[in-house]
Amino acid sequence: MPLAKLPRSARLSVRSYATTGSRSLGTLSATAKAKAEKISQEWKGTSATGGNTKNFVGGEFVESKADKWIDVVDPATQTLLTRVPETTSSEFEQAVSAASQAYKTWSRTSVLTRQRFVMDLQYQLRQHGDAIASSIVLEQGKTYADAQGDLLRGLQVVETAAGIPSALLGQTIEVSKDMDTSTRRLPLGVCASVAPFNFPAMIPLWTIPVALATGNTLVLKPSERDPGAAMIIAELCQKAGLPEGVLNVVHGTIPTVNAICDHPAIKAISFVGGDRAGKHIYERGRATGKRVQANLGAKNHAVLMPDANKNHALNSIIGAAFGAAGQRCMAISVAVLVGNAQSWIPELVERAQKLKVSQGFEKGADLGPVISPAAKQRITGLIASAEEEGGVVVLDGRGYQVSDYPDGNWVGPTVIEATTTMRCYRHVFPLLPMCDRTDRRPTYSEEIFGPVLIVLKADTLDDALAIINENRYGNGTAIFTQSGATARKFEREVEVGQVGINVPIPVPLPMFSWSGNKASFLGDVPFYGRHGIDFYTQNKTTTALWKAEDAIGNKASVDMPTHH
Incomplete structure (x- = not known):
C-alpha cells in the first residue's frame, strides 16, 4: 500500500521508523554481541x-x-x-x-x-x-x-x-x-x-x-x-x-x-x-x-470444527500462525471457524496476547522481528486495509514495542475477522481496465507473510471446503476434528497437496516428498524424498547381447551343422 493511503497513525509510525531506524543507532545485546x-x-x-x-x-x-x-x-x-x-x-x-x-x-x-x-x-x-x-x-x-x-x-x-x-x-x-x-x-x-x-x-x-x-x-x-x-x-x-x-x-x-x-x-x-x-x-x-x-507462495487454511479438541486446536493455530513471525510458506495464515467454533475467537485472542515478542536470544521469546522495515510496512499496510474495508482487527500488533530494542521490525500477533473479499485475504485480479476484464479468474492471493491470522466464518464443512478450493494456492491445509468421517471427507475433497488432520503444519518428513500443488508449485518433480532423487538424476537404459556360444573357451563342435 502506498504510504499516502495508510491511515494517519500508520503513516506516522512508518515515518518515525524511517527517520530513527538508522543502522548507526542499533547495538547488539551482550549475548548477541558475543x-x-x-x-x-x-x-x-x-x-x-x-x-x-x-x-x-x-x-x-x-x-x-x-x-x-x-x-x-x-x-x-x-x-x-x-x-x-x-x-x-x-x-x-x-x-x-x-x-x-x-x-x-x-x-x-x-x-x-x-x-x-x-x-x-x-x-x-x-x-x-x-x-x-x-x-x-x-x-x-x-x-x-x-x-x-x-x-x-x-x-x-x-x-x-x-x-x-x-x-x-x-x-x-x-x-x-x-x-x-x-x-x-x-x-x-x-x-x-x-x-x-x-x-x-x-x-x-x-x-x-x-x-x-x-x-x-x-x-x-x-x-x-x-x-x-x-x-x-x-x-x-x-x-x-x-x-x-x-x-x-x-x-x-x-x-x-x-x-x-x-x-x-x-x-x-x-x-x-x-x-x-x-x-x-x-x-x-x-x-x-x-x-x-x-x-512459490501459499495461503494455508486451517478448519476448526465445533467437535475439535479446543485446547489442542487453539494452541496449534497460535503456534502455526505466529511462529517465526508468520514468515513460513507453511504458516497457517487463515483459520476457518465452522459453526459453534466461531465462539472460540475471544479465547484465541487471549492466548495470542500472551506470546512474547522479543529478540531471538532473549529468554522466553516466542517470536522475533520480521525480516525488514519494508516487510513491516507491507504487513501493517495490509492490516490497515482490513479496517478500511470493514474487517475487525480483534488483536492489533501494529505499533508493538520491545523496550530494549526500539529499532526492531516489530509486529505483534494480529487477529483479523475478515471476509474473502477483503484485500488482506482476497484474490487479486490483473491490473487491467475493468472493461477489459473478460476473465474474472484470480491471478494470485495476497500473502501477508507476517504474524497475522485471518479468521473467516463458515456455517458448514462444505462451506469451508469451498473457501479453500476456490483459492489458487495448494501448499498446505489442516482440519481439527474428532470425527473420522469428517476428517476423511476433508482429506478426500480438499484441493491442497499437504493435508494435516489435527496437525497444523503437515510438512512431510524427508522419506516422503514435498507435495504442495496448484499455484504453490511449478515443475514436474518436487523436493527431497524419492522425487528429490528423481529430480537430480536421469535414467540410462542399456540393452546388451552376449551370445553364450561366442564365449571364449567353448569346446569346438565337430557335428554336422543343421542351423537349428
Missing part, C-alpha cells in the same frame, strides 16, 4: 561484526571484487552484521567452471564415497549447530529455538540422503535369450539452488545432500538477506571431506539469478521463494532447457 564475535572469529566465509561475506569457489573462500554490496542487518536492532557482494559475471563464471571441472571426477566417485561425505556432514552439522542457529537469529530474526528447528529439519534430509546407495539401485531383466536390459540412475551435471530468507539453513539442506549424493555438483545462491548459515554449511561440507569445486556459493540478486537461469552448463535449478521470482526463474530456466522445481 555470538556475533564468535561467528566472525571462527568461520572463514561470513562475518557478523560488519565484515564482508565471501564467495566460495573451487574450495576457497574468496573476497569478491564486486562494486555493489548489500548490507545485512540484525532485524532487532538494525546493526550492520555483514555485507554481501553482487557477484560479478567473471566470478560467477569461475564458480560454474569450478563446478564443471569437479563434476568430471565427482560424478565418477563411488556411491559409497558420496555416502560417507553425507554421513560426515551430518556429524559436522550436529557438532556446530550452535553457530548455524546463532547466525540465523542474528540475520533472520528467529528465536534461538526456532533457528535450531530450521537446522534440524534440514538435517533430517541429510540423514535420509545417507541411504543413497539403496535409492540409486537400478533394475535388470533378461528380455531375451542372452539379452539383458538394465537401467541406471546417473547425475545431471552442474545444478543450482536459489534459497529464500525465511529458512536459511533448511532450504540449502534440502538441495545440498541430495544433489551431491547423486553425483552432481552444485552452485548455491543463498538469500542476500541472511547468507551466514549457508556459508557455515559450506565450510562444514569442506570439513566433511567434500572435494574442491563440488559445492560453490555465490551471492547477489537479480543479475546472479539471471546468470543461473541462462548459463548453458547448469542443468537444473531448485528454487523456494515468492511468486514473482519463482515464475521468472521457472520460465527463464525452462527456456534454456533446464529442469526447474519452484516452490
Whole structure:
C-alpha cells in the first residue's frame, strides 16, 4: 500500500521508523554481541561484526571484487552484521567452471564415497549447530529455538540422503535369450539452488545432500538477506571431506539469478521463494532447457470444527500462525471457524496476547522481528486495509514495542475477522481496465507473510471446503476434528497437496516428498524424498547381447551343422 493511503497513525509510525531506524543507532545485546564475535572469529566465509561475506569457489573462500554490496542487518536492532557482494559475471563464471571441472571426477566417485561425505556432514552439522542457529537469529530474526528447528529439519534430509546407495539401485531383466536390459540412475551435471530468507539453513539442506549424493555438483545462491548459515554449511561440507569445486556459493540478486537461469552448463535449478521470482526463474530456466522445481507462495487454511479438541486446536493455530513471525510458506495464515467454533475467537485472542515478542536470544521469546522495515510496512499496510474495508482487527500488533530494542521490525500477533473479499485475504485480479476484464479468474492471493491470522466464518464443512478450493494456492491445509468421517471427507475433497488432520503444519518428513500443488508449485518433480532423487538424476537404459556360444573357451563342435 502506498504510504499516502495508510491511515494517519500508520503513516506516522512508518515515518518515525524511517527517520530513527538508522543502522548507526542499533547495538547488539551482550549475548548477541558475543555470538556475533564468535561467528566472525571462527568461520572463514561470513562475518557478523560488519565484515564482508565471501564467495566460495573451487574450495576457497574468496573476497569478491564486486562494486555493489548489500548490507545485512540484525532485524532487532538494525546493526550492520555483514555485507554481501553482487557477484560479478567473471566470478560467477569461475564458480560454474569450478563446478564443471569437479563434476568430471565427482560424478565418477563411488556411491559409497558420496555416502560417507553425507554421513560426515551430518556429524559436522550436529557438532556446530550452535553457530548455524546463532547466525540465523542474528540475520533472520528467529528465536534461538526456532533457528535450531530450521537446522534440524534440514538435517533430517541429510540423514535420509545417507541411504543413497539403496535409492540409486537400478533394475535388470533378461528380455531375451542372452539379452539383458538394465537401467541406471546417473547425475545431471552442474545444478543450482536459489534459497529464500525465511529458512536459511533448511532450504540449502534440502538441495545440498541430495544433489551431491547423486553425483552432481552444485552452485548455491543463498538469500542476500541472511547468507551466514549457508556459508557455515559450506565450510562444514569442506570439513566433511567434500572435494574442491563440488559445492560453490555465490551471492547477489537479480543479475546472479539471471546468470543461473541462462548459463548453458547448469542443468537444473531448485528454487523456494515468492511468486514473482519463482515464475521468472521457472520460465527463464525452462527456456534454456533446464529442469526447474519452484516452490512459490501459499495461503494455508486451517478448519476448526465445533467437535475439535479446543485446547489442542487453539494452541496449534497460535503456534502455526505466529511462529517465526508468520514468515513460513507453511504458516497457517487463515483459520476457518465452522459453526459453534466461531465462539472460540475471544479465547484465541487471549492466548495470542500472551506470546512474547522479543529478540531471538532473549529468554522466553516466542517470536522475533520480521525480516525488514519494508516487510513491516507491507504487513501493517495490509492490516490497515482490513479496517478500511470493514474487517475487525480483534488483536492489533501494529505499533508493538520491545523496550530494549526500539529499532526492531516489530509486529505483534494480529487477529483479523475478515471476509474473502477483503484485500488482506482476497484474490487479486490483473491490473487491467475493468472493461477489459473478460476473465474474472484470480491471478494470485495476497500473502501477508507476517504474524497475522485471518479468521473467516463458515456455517458448514462444505462451506469451508469451498473457501479453500476456490483459492489458487495448494501448499498446505489442516482440519481439527474428532470425527473420522469428517476428517476423511476433508482429506478426500480438499484441493491442497499437504493435508494435516489435527496437525497444523503437515510438512512431510524427508522419506516422503514435498507435495504442495496448484499455484504453490511449478515443475514436474518436487523436493527431497524419492522425487528429490528423481529430480537430480536421469535414467540410462542399456540393452546388451552376449551370445553364450561366442564365449571364449567353448569346446569346438565337430557335428554336422543343421542351423537349428
